[in-house]
Amino acid sequence: MSDQALPAGLATQDHSLQEAIERSTAETPLNFFRGENGEASKELVGVFFLVIFLLTLPSIQMFAMKGWPSFWRKMDRLSDTLSRGGCFAHICNGLYIDFSRLPTVYELIDVAEANPDLARNDARAYTPIGPYSDVCEIEVRERYKGRTTDDALSDKVVLILKLALGLFACGHCSVDVELFIGDAAAALELPTPYISVGHRVLDVSFGSFGPHQLRCGRDLVFSGLADLTSLCTAIANGDCRSAHVGLRVCDELLERPLPYGWLVQILAFEGIGILASVVAYHGSVPYDTLGAAVNTAILIAAMHVGKLFRISHLELMLVCFAVGVGAPFVWHYLSNGGQPICHIGPQFIGPLLIHLPGCQIIWGSLEIAGGSLIHGGSRMINGMFQAMLMAIFITLGWQFFGRHWALGDPTVHPNDGVELEGSLTSLPPSIWCPAPWQVPTEGVPEVVTWYFVHTVVALPLLALINVNLNIRPRESLGPLACGLCGTVTTGFLAFGLPTAAGIPSYLQNIIVSFVTASAGNAVEFYTGLSSVVCVVPALFVFAPGSAAMMACIGSFHRDAGETFLGANVSTLWESITMTAVTYMLGVLFATQLWKRTIVHHGVDGVVRRRRAHAAAAANKDAGNNPYASTRGASLAFAEREGDDLGFKGHGLSQYRSQSVATSMRGRLSTTGNRPTALWPSALNKTPSLTPSCL
Numbered sequence: 001m002s003d004q005a006l007p008a009g010l011a012t013q014d015h016s017l018q019e020a021i022e023r024s025t026a027e028t029p030l031n032f033f034r035g036e037n038g039e040a041s042k043e044l045v046g047v048f049f050l051v052i053f054l055l056t057l058p059s060i061q062m063f064a065m066k067g068w069p070s071f072w073r074k075m076d077r078l079s080d081t082l083s084r085g086g087c088f089a090h091i092c093n094g095l096y097i098d099f100s101r102l103p104t105v106y107e108l109i110d111v112a113e114a115n116p117d118l119a120r121n122d123a124r125a126y127t128p129i130g131p132y133s134d135v136c137e138i139e140v141r142e143r144y145k146g147r148t149t150d151d152a153l154s155d156k157v158v159l160i161l162k163l164a165l166g167l168f169a170c171g172h173c174s175v176d177v178e179l180f181i182g183d184a185a186a187a188l189e190l191p192t193p194y195i196s197v198g199h200r201v202l203d204v205s206f207g208s209f210g211p212h213q214l215r216c217g218r219d220l221v222f223s224g225l226a227d228l229t230s231l232c233t234a235i236a237n238g239d240c241r242s243a244h245v246g247l248r249v250c251d252e253l254l255e256r257p258l259p260y261g262w263l264v265q266i267l268a269f270e271g272i273g274i275l276a277s278v279v280a281y282h283g284s285v286p287y288d289t290l291g292a293a294v295n296t297a298i299l300i301a302a303m304h305v306g307k308l309f310r311i312s313h314l315e316l317m318l319v320c321f322a323v324g325v326g327a328p329f330v331w332h333y334l335s336n337g338g339q340p341i342c343h344i345g346p347q348f349i350g351p352l353l354i355h356l357p358g359c360q361i362i363w364g365s366l367e368i369a370g371g372s373l374i375h376g377g378s379r380m381i382n383g384m385f386q387a388m389l390m391a392i393f394i395t396l397g398w399q400f401f402g403r404h405w406a407l408g409d410p411t412v413h414p415n416d417g418v419e420l421e422g423s424l425t426s427l428p429p430s431i432w433c434p435a436p437w438q439v440p441t442e443g444v445p446e447v448v449t450w451y452f453v454h455t456v457v458a459l460p461l462l463a464l465i466n467v468n469l470n471i472r473p474r475e476s477l478g479p480l481a482c483g484l485c486g487t488v489t490t491g492f493l494a495f496g497l498p499t500a501a502g503i504p505s506y507l508q509n510i511i512v513s514f515v516t517a518s519a520g521n522a523v524e525f526y527t528g529l530s531s532v533v534c535v536v537p538a539l540f541v542f543a544p545g546s547a548a549m550m551a552c553i554g555s556f557h558r559d560a561g562e563t564f565l566g567a568n569v570s571t572l573w574e575s576i577t578m579t580a581v582t583y584m585l586g587v588l589f590a591t592q593l594w595k596r597t598i599v600h601h602g603v604d605g606v607v608r609r610r611r612a613h614a615a616a617a618a619n620k621d622a623g624n625n626p627y628a629s630t631r632g633a634s635l636a637f638a639e640r641e642g643d644d645l646g647f648k649g650h651g652l653s654q655y656r657s658q659s660v661a662t663s664m665r666g667r668l669s670t671t672g673n674r675p676t677a678l679w680p681s682a683l684n685k686t687p688s689l690t691p692s693c694l
Helices: 008-025 042-083 086-094 105-114 122-126 137-142 153-170 174-187 222-236 243-254 262-279 287-308 312-335 341-352 358-369 373-401 422-426 450-468 477-496 505-527 531-542 545-559 572-601 603-621 628-645
Strands: 193-197 201-206 212-215
Touching (some): 086 262, 105 222, 137 153, 153 193, 153 243, 174 373, 262 341, 358 373, 373 545
Antiparallel strands (some): 193 201
């Protein structure tokens, strides 16, 4: 049909749209350094180059001062490593996965009790008392020397401080750490214990003795979290009455290596970014997954650049900026298969799944519900701050290759007759596309249905999140089952119910988190594995922090003049609070319902009663020898399993000295050894703290 056959208004609109499209694709394939008229702007070029110069000037100056000698030394070390065949060994160590069976906490306690005279290594007195702390054991012991008749008091205090620092560093929230440590301190009969866990400082005092204020940090190492939680439970239940035995077991647990190598962690992170774009954000196949794969590789490279330049404390801002720079570039050249441009959302948010502050805001609301108002409130504020930082730096990076990327595209807004102009065409999208099974998308196979995505595709995503959280392979079955319960419930409530029977989204959050937490508590009831280890991987898949980040991006859109129907009008406070409280309620209800059942009838309770009966019978037969009940079984276990379980000499391994210090996460660590210990105790170095999602 010719233009003369069209009404004058439609012909004018058609001509303006055609001119906008031609203007957006003229000159160069990239909308780079262009003003509002689509032409190159000299002023904009000057501003961008000035910003880049100021950003790189400190690094250039530092490199000019001492960079060349350091660079050549590193190249010499690399060439020496390659010449000795170390590259192959480095890759093999990076692909390491620990499938071996490790002794349980109760088995370690039995072995330690069977050798009551075995002393701890004296060198431990001069090493940091726990993760992220720079206070040595001897400094703590000196405070109690000669001031009490209880010779074991210093051992008890050191054990409590080690457990508190370890639990918090491995991922427990502050309220749970205070409860676990308070019960353990009461069981050890410490005088009037007071424990307060902050974001950076652990404050502990006992009776009239002066307080201990130790630096602490938080990370996600769930292999250590499960072990230390079991030790705290054993101490609180009276299964480990000796502080000396508890210290030896705690040393052994903190010395256990991470279950996965550095290369496995990188591959897992890459897989999470790809699968999250489909499961969590309902992207299409294959273009959205292809874009997510490239953007995840950009994110991983940015993380390593941050470690190389020792700016890991700025990791969140760095990776968001890198993804913001790369996403429009990847979209233009690789991942644009003709789908609506809102599909770029899953491509750049999927790789950021681990960095989103979702679990952190849920745990903050749990801490508020548990009475820790200051810590919970500050954690919620920190989650809001992270969401704002992510939105700002994504938008900032978008200005490099995303200038006027949406100019003339009719799919970016839902209303006809609304033309995008100005800075609104240079912003990342703030709304989600419909799921592929809701609106048929060209090139998406019909097999991609909600039940296929939330079961078949969600299973490998949950497995990779387990790897990222350092959950051991032998303990992964429970978290996988728990996560599948959550994803299937999410898909059924969102897409499986008829429209007339739909449930409000915030109520869906309560139901989903309740089902997931109930499954996690059931796993703890039958296996003894902490429910936190089972629930947190599923919370990552629910991605509660993405709504907060999209709300922040929506504020950029509103500031640029976006007012049409269908725009993102959610506020940051609404997105944070309602999402956090609704997910928190489900977890809280399930935990309270299962709590007494797990304590009295769970597998740990059964083991505790059996040990008590065995100890009573053995004491009666052996003249009240406190170790007669466990000595034979423990030594037989140690003889049967041998060094494969970490027992050396008299039953407990000595500290394994580390040649390199790595971060506690070890997720993207590129050390040349096997996965390093949870806490490199032989070095007085503090592991680097990357932005936590909890």
